[in-house]
Structures are given as C-alpha cells and as structure tokens.
Amino acid sequence: MEGKLRLAKKNLNISLKQKPASFQTSSPELTEMLGMKLAKWIKKHRVGCVVFLGPFGSGKTTMIRGVIKGLTGLNNITSPSFTIVNQYAKGKMNVYHFDFYRIKNATELESFGFSEYIDSGLLLIEWPExxxxxxxxxxxxxxxxxxxxxxxxxTIGFI
Ligand SMILES: Nc1ncnc2c1ncn2[C@@H]1O[C@H](COP(=O)(O)OP(=O)(O)O)[C@@H](O)[C@H]1O
Ligand SMILES: [Mg+2]
Structure with a gap:
C-alpha cells in the first residue's frame, strides 16, 4: 500500500531539461501502473521509441505491458523473446514490442530488418544494446x- 501511495503521488514530469525521474515499485502491479503512466507521457510528447535496460526478471516486460495497455487498451501482452517482435494496433496507434536478446550483432539486426520499423509506430525495445x-x-x-x-x-530519462 505504501508503494501505491508513493507512486500515485508522484507525477511523471520528465522534460528534456530535467534530469531523469526515479521511481520505486514494490510489486509487478505497481510497475505495470507506472508503465500506464508512461503511456500517457509518450502520447502527450509524441515519443517514438523507448528502450528498456535491466537484467532478466527486473520487470522490462511487465512495465511494457502497462505501456501497451495504456496506449491500446489491449490486455494480452506477452514477451517477444522468441518472436523478436510483437505488434499491437488499435485505431491509429501502432506499437512494436521488441526483444533483441537473441540478436548477436549489427549484421543480424540488419537482416532482421529493424530499420524498416523506425517511424512506422512506437518502438518499445528490451535488450536494446x-x-x-x-x-x-x-x-x-x-x-x-x-x-x-x-x-x-x-529510472526514466532521455537517451
Ligand atoms: N516490483 C516489481 N516489478 C516488476 N516485476 C516484479 C516486481 N516484483 C516482482 N516482480 C516479478 O519479476 C518478474 C519480472 O519479469 P519480466 O517483466 O518478464 O522481466 P524482464 O522482462 O526484465 O526479464 C515477474 O515474475 C514479476 O512477477
Ligand atoms: Mg522481458
């Protein structure tokens, strides 16, 4: 409950001039909720791409689930770790969820065709290195x- 309160009080006031915003969550539900807040920010500021860094199990997919839910209302968001990309579309909103864990280098990324996705929807990327x-x-x-x-x-900030 304490975590929920803290999260509810905190606004996602990120701007290019500000330093990154830092949050703490104490459950997957709260991380998903933060993802939904981020969705609002993404929409308002017309963000084209978000990369998610962090080790296995840190919650990248969980947070992205919230972002996609917030943007499209869809509820069946699964990890693209085997498919590399999953697409979600609702009205004008087109979202690509990538997991590049299995992509070894720039050549593999090229043959996957990543460049063609840029500017064709919102890109949410796990293992973006x-x-x-x-x-x-x-x-x-x-x-x-x-x-x-x-x-x-x-922690949420600009690249
Ligand atoms: N505060 C939290 N935020 C996100 N996930 C959490 C949290 N606490 C526990 N978990 C658990 O950690 C795991 C996160 O998995 P996942 O989102 O797939 O991570 P990743 O995509 O980074 O590998 C899930 O099993 C989730 O239930
Ligand atoms: Mg994941």
Missing part, C-alpha cells in the same frame, strides 16, 4: 534495477 546506433534521437531510456525480491528502482 545491439541496436543503440540505430535508436532515433530523443528516445526515452528506462533503466530497471533490483532493490529486493519485489522492489525495483526504475
């Missing part, structure tokens, strides 16, 4: 860290 040279400027960066079994530190 291999794609950093292709990430458009003014993208957002979400960094997720373990603070405990259920506690995560989530």
């Amino acid at each position: 291999v794609a950093m040279e292709k990430i458009p400027p003014k993208s957002l960066k979400v960094t997720m860290e373990f603070l405990g079994l259920k506690r995560r530190k989530i």
